[in-house]
Amino acid sequence: MPEKGKDAPTDAPRDGADAGSSAAEAYVVKDPEAFARNVARMLEQLGKAAAAWVEPREKGEVADTLSEPMADMVKTFSKVGEYWLADPKRAIEAQTSLLTGYFGMWTESVKRMSGETAEPRPKTTDKRFSDPDWDNNPFFEFLKNAYFITSDWANRLVADSQGLDEHTRHKAAFYMRQITSALSPANFLATNPELYKEMVASNGANLVRGMHMLAEDIAAGRGELKLRQSDASKFAVGDNIAVSPGKVIAQNDICQIIQYAPSTETVLKRPLMIVPPWINKFYILDLNPKKSFIKWAVDQGQTVFVVSWVNPDKRHARKDWEAYSREGISFALDVIEQATGEREVNAIGYCVGGTLLAATLALHAQEKDTRIASATLFTTQTDFTHAGDLKVFVDHDQIAAIEAAMEKNGYLDGSRMATAFNMLRASDLIWPYVVNNYLKGKDPMPFDLLYWNSDATRMPAANHSFYLRNCYLENNLAQGRMKLAGKTLKLGRVKIPIYNLAAKEDHIAPARSAYLGGRLFGGDVTFVMAGSGHIAGVINPPEAGKYQFWSDGPEGADFDQWVEGAKQTPGSWWPHWQAWIRAQSDAEVPARKPGGGKLKPIEDAPGSYVRVRV
Template identity: 85%
Template sequence: MADKGKNTTSGTQAGSETSSVGAYVVKDPEAFARNVARMLEELGKAASAWVEPREKGEVSDTVSEPMADMVKTFSKVGEYWLSDPKRAIEAQTSLLTGYFGMWSESLRRMSGEDETPRAKSADKRFSDPDWEDNPFFEFIKNAYFITSDWANKLVSESEGLDEHTRHKAEFYIRQITSALSPANFLLTNPELYKETVASNGENLVRGMHMLAEDIVAGKGELKIRQSDASKFVVGENIALSEGKVVAQDDVCQIIQYAPLTENVLKRPLLIVPPWINKFYILDLNPKKSFIKWATEQGHTVFVISWVNPDERHAKKDWEAYSREGISFALDTIEKATGEREVNAIGYCVGGTLLAATLALHAQEKDSRIATATFFTTQTDFTHAGDLKVFVDEDQIASIETAMEKSGYLDGSKMATAFNMLRASDLIWPYVVNNYLKGKDPMPFDLLYWNADATRMPAANHSFYLRNCYLENNLSQGRMKLAGKTLDLSKVKIPVYNLAAKEDHIAPARSAYIGGKLLGGDVTYVMSGSGHIAGVVNPPAAGKYQFWSDGPKNAEFDDWVAGAKETPGSWWPHWHAWIRSQSDEEVPARKPGGTKLKPIEDAPGSYVRVRV
């Protein structure tokens, strides 16, 4: 009886192994061969879409420049390890020791000596059970982790590197290890392998077709789709808040939103969004819209909708964006409402421009902005995060040379840079899903907005990169605007300074340090999540948290340690702060008032211009 039981168990295991192996065996070779041929045909179309604009001179590749910088950076890391033979041998021994340990463990598992269940990886790239259950794929995964950890250790333990070089080396290592993950390749990803076998390669046919479409959409560059763009139309099911464009110039349109309360705060609210993306991140849909929510709280909301520039805007610099953007908006608000004093919000680079404008206004005795709110804004770029990797004299000079030809920086360049900051979330999952699984991405309004890129005028972008990221002039009192040298300490108005804890674009520490440069009372608040979700967090969602009321004049870490944590959205906390500055109310105002004739319905025409 015991033997029969044992045999039954063995038979079950054998059947399971056969079933597992069967998932990797092509069932219909003829159908598979046909699909391989179709896949190659689609791949040929993708190649043609890539080559054609280059043959016509419409696209010129600059791959050699970042590659040269990466090689230059890694050569400095290599110099440290190779300059001492003993150190080099220790580094190689460390890697080999990891490989030998992994090999021994794999042999024990394959021989049945080690039957300890393996814990499932927390890394979502390796969620398929066969990454643990199949010795081949487990070996590949473990080899990848050992090699990645070793490469990161080489950089972190290199001595004598300047801070910028170390930062670049760490960033480039992350990009390489993200790209070389076995999860990104058909033959080394069990989920992809099984899916290809099960569909006889249909997934690859669909994937290569999508690849060709995305290269065509990118006009010779790969424009990875992160969302189903066909499901969204600006002004129809996204950016829906009711309002009117009440003024416009070469740089922007000014939108005034219709009131949703009988009375409104006397001080209107002006929102200065970044021009690197479009303003409707604050009006994605009625449930997520900060604009709609602010209107419901009794704010008369005005928003700057920046132009999507072309060669005509090449000379529009920071002064133009300050004068023809913020100052133009203030003039418009006064005409529409009769009010001189406003509450202003600046988001990201829009906040940096707002801070510079406030410093300029302080010298010009322009007191129209009574309070300022900064959303994830930097004025001191010492701790500016991974975007600093792209900023040194050589790289800026290269960007400026490219912008001279067209008068602007193509939006896809900035979009790629932002995606690279989180390549494991924003690039490679979509490569796998779209081109290897052959699946359309899900419709997602946030990622639709993220892909709706904008160009940057040459003069504006050059000024920003040099004065902020490269030379940090605003924080050092060296930035010049309209012929005046700016001093942030002269900005005496009350400020609400919002950062996001997990922000990779404007780190919370950076926002905090920059806020201390201002000369007035600064209320610092740190939200949960990142650069977007930390800001776009409506109270009804009940998500995340925020920290406030940390010790005054403390260092950042001490402020965080002593701050009060509150569950949920920071939006009501901000609104209470606004009312504490001035809560006088007046009857609700219609867009344009009596002096301005509305030009068109919100969200206007500027925001609809696509790259």
């Protein structure tokens, strides 16, 4: 059992032998009988978790999906291994580098434990190692340092491997980050001082609660782990989340069209149409009144319409990009014209909704459809050359496997995409919740953003296959090869004004990628880069006073030059965008009620489509 000796480091909190004894007490089980009972109860709950995992597999309801990614990971790492093992000298140098790190760590640890002066210990800002005993207890400090040395060495092996093609190197680096994140000593009971002390203090009751939650989460995922990141019981769509007043004024097989009620006496004559991603639900733009972009836009005098996508099932298997363009965007344009009498609109597309909007604009340019007068792209890629870590999941073999999986039900289960997105930031979105929920036995805190993040949606087979192949795999939209409605799309033919918003720390649609894609359009493009990431960079109300944005960089510059020469402004980019919208057309009309007296509202916002859960 790890404990702190009397020769603890001088910077540890201590008052002679009493402090050492007190520190050791935290690792000693006080009630062995209660501890034994809880271990038995924990094993009982673990058995229930195992049963919840096995049962749907025995019934044939769930097919294991781990074999394909595991095989791909092994194949990828074998190529890294080939480089290092091909030259004995190179292999020995790699081993020597690791051993040198271990010997240096061991020497410093011995010095500290013997009371000698050692090199100052660097303090980590890694939240996984925030417990003081990671620094003050020699055992746990040794584990932490060994982990950092080993993980840094492993990541360098990938980075220094020569002869790998770009995609293989990208995959190897990604897989290595997943492995090193998973093997952190902070993730295991016996190697995490905080967990160890928690177990001792509660006589193992935390593990009973944790295994009970694990069984519940596997059962909720119907044989797959549905990791809870937020207390879902505290939120209800339409009650305390997605509450901006409005009406569903039209619907079809793949979407509902919501018009929001005005809050000003006059509004801009040109309505605003928002095309959100179908990979997640639209209410990220309407989490609550303080964070709601929709409410803020309404309060600025915008007549806001939102496309709320259906959560698809087997009936939607053949709904492809043309269907989403025609039955989503074009349908919304028809509805807006009916409700307001206005033919021209300002449009917003978010993430893949923005990619669809861009493709639709290129199609409209050929069809002489001028209804979309300006477009705003939120963290949108049209050129997927630098598409980030999601490209790890996209090659011919992996897409074929995904298509085979979708063939059975006609859609990709939402949990697959949710897991992929969580893996992009596993150290923040997976392992802290594994530790908190199943090892500490604590319920996650209520958090509206993470509630939305877990409210996954399915993807229709035809739509998702088209997206993966045409965008991530072949980059056809950027190359002028994408075909929609029988026409080959050219973004250069899009001449309308574009407001192209990227986010500096975006791991889904990297800012560099968004910038390069914006240069493909044939008209005036205003590029703006917000602080933070894919969500927080967009959902940043002015009242919060957070982050910053960059604008007015040098025209025609490459991305790095643009960033260097851009103007930085503290706070939200929302007012900057509103000024841009008004610069396109600032004519006003009296405020409009949902439906405009011409379309009978079907139901209150946020509608029924968005409430369907996977």
